[in-house]
Amino acid sequence: MSRLARPVSIVLAVLLVLLSAAACSKKSDDNKPSDSSTTPSTTQNGNNASNSGTGTETEGGADGEWKPQSDLSKKVKFSYASVQAIEGYDYTKGDPLAQYYSEKFNYEMDVAALNWDNWNERMRIWINSGDMPDVAVYNYIHADAAAFVEQGLIKRLPDDWKQRWPNLAAVYERTTLGPQMEKVFGGTYFLPRARFMDNLPGDPLPNHPSVFIRKDWAEAVGFPVKSAYTVSEIMEFARLVKDKDPGNVGDKLIPIAENTNHAVDLFVARNSTYWNSFYKDKDGQYKWGGASEDTLRGLKLFSEAYRSGLLAQDFYTVKNEEHGAYFNVQGIAGATFFQAPTSNLQPYYNDFKNNLGIDPYENIILATVLGEDGNYHQVDLINYWGTIIFSPDIKDEVFERYMDILDYNATREGYIITNMGLKDVDWTYDDSGNIVSLYDEEKEGKPLAGTTGKYPSWGYLLGSIILFDDFAFDNPNTDERLRELSKKVYRERTEIATPETFTAIDWDYYTYDSPSKRRAEIDYYTEYANLITQSGDIEENWRKWVDSKMPLIQPVLDELNEKFGG
């Protein structure tokens, strides 16, 4: 035994050393980042929320005239990261639409699926560590973006890109953000994805989240049916629903169903234009929105709704966007402030009908939420959602191929495919040249998009540079009543507002970057939700909170006033 012990221990030790060395030196075969995901659904995030978009006639016109800038006969392989992707899905050949694109553009695509909770964080880590995928959809945050550009962490597009990809350039000009950032950075680093091309519903651009109210319940409790409500009116409806329970829901009734972010959006953001930012006041001096009386007004309503049981007592534990389903799937909510891009309304209404068995067009009120002053409050959304960025190490052939995909999708042909599916399969032109849908969702038993749809790969992942909302106004797959309703809701928001409550972007502030400003980034959603769940007087708690933040806020105010105040 003792004779064996020595050689065995030597072999064991050598093996362990080799294993350690191998573990330390092993580099992943590819740069595929680990990923996680959620199923695609509409939702929003932080300061540039939503999905949407469409486009129209662009240079290049029909597919036949469109010319690629790369050699499509040569196959390329690239990695791609996007929020709302489906974990593990084959985005190269998983469905006919994915196959159509991958064959047309001769590529193989590895997709890292991100979710709303890890999107910003993962991108920061990947970009800062030099491990970003070849192409990624980045939630533009100026402080980070400036640092990435300054340090060369993302690719600068060649100076002649607008000449080479003119359809893409036309979309880029419509986004506002793109040209503005080009001025700031002295070149193009970000390709914002346009929400709207031809059907821009307003400038400043309103956001889409709206309140969904049970019309049948409203009528049962004698609540008026309107197209816009103040926050306190919605609370009044909730009170009536709580007291009378017109749907006989019982213990499970939630008068207003929200998650943390949407609750803050409903109560605070709808009352306070600058609830999460700094602003230049009438006296020419910069102020902090967190300390404004409007914000306090919203917080008081928020607190009252929480304390009186109009909101679920544990609304902050709702993950992702599940609160929307309390309204249209479970039927236990009287109202919900939720995503309402035009493109998302049809599935939302369909789910309502399929799950509750009642006509959504007769039983849902889709309305705008106003502040207590009767005005719509918001800062210009900016006509983009998510920007496309490239790794500084991306191969030229891959970069050019992806730009080709984007440019193609900015043509009329590509744009329709990204919104309607495959030509002559899912849609076609009639004799007058109008688009006609060939897809019957009821007959097929599934929607076109989504994890359970005909094309799970459909959406933001095939290089959409124009998002869904613009086309959704004309999309024959969406019921005309919904399209008209959506247009009306967007239009009204620009009408029921003043330039002070629905404001244009202050580009001085937006593009200002400093260490103090970076450190003053606050997770307002969590902070406000935390404030209203605390015991004690909300106003007193808010004042303490404002005081506690001032060491971080005051340096930013001093800098802004010194630089831009007057």
Add this chain to the structure above:
Amino acid sequence: MDNNALIRRIIRSKETYMLLLPGVIWFVIFAYIPMYGLTLAFKTYKANLGIFGSPWVGFEKFEYVFRDPAFMESVWRTIWINLGRIVFTFPVPIILALLLNELRMRRFKRTVQTIFTFPHFLSWIIVASVLINFLDMQGMVNGIIRMFGGDPVNFLGNTTIFRPLLYITDNWKNAGWTMIIYLAAISGIDTEQYESAQLDGATRLQTMWYITLPGIMNTIVVMLILATGYIMTAGFDQIFNISNAATAKAGEILDIYIYRITFQSAADFSFSTAVSLFRSIVNFALLLLADRICKMLGSEGLFPPIRKAARARAKGAA
């Protein structure tokens, strides 16, 4: 011992030292070499210049750290939560080990031990998901409360319940695992002592109190010193997964604060390194302090003198 003697001894026992090598390599690569990254606390990190090339800024980052009131709040919160852990979770595995040691039926003992140990292998994400399903307003516990006519309790959003919840879940998940260390220490106690005590008519409680507990006292002290050394590290995974917007303040420990300033706002790796460095220095100081106090109280501490240990070994061999 002169250097030559030491080298001779190493050569003589080279196989043993070879077994040590992978561990040493691991420590060098993953613990010592990355320490150069601590210089970031005194630099402004530029990813394109790397850690070495980033410009020095002295103590600027620390000035920012101490200007942020949330930082000191998170420091005190971390200390309080961890002191609570020492009171409410540290003794639990010791008690479990003592009780389990008294079980006579081996099969039952093993089953109980397995049941206690199993939760350790669940991640905090799983534990938090289970907890939320049990305790939320529509969860099982509130369902039972409603069934008996009571009003539901908001367990997950109550800041008063938050800390006890941390200790309870920590005990549920980890006490069984930590108990193994104490069971191992108990198994090293000379059985003759138990036989003598039995002959002298000692009760089981007396045996436990006068033989078992003193027998594992050195292990308890070492574990206590190590726990003290982690007083500024209060379990990121657990709190991150269990807390929510309502308990965000109650749960903002230093680790969460570092996470927040690093990943949830514009990334400033130098700033978070400065906070991490502060935390590590305090942890290290507390570790040494606890070790010194234990030695002053007569315990061997973390590093018993070699001569004493050698004597103990020699005595054991005899």
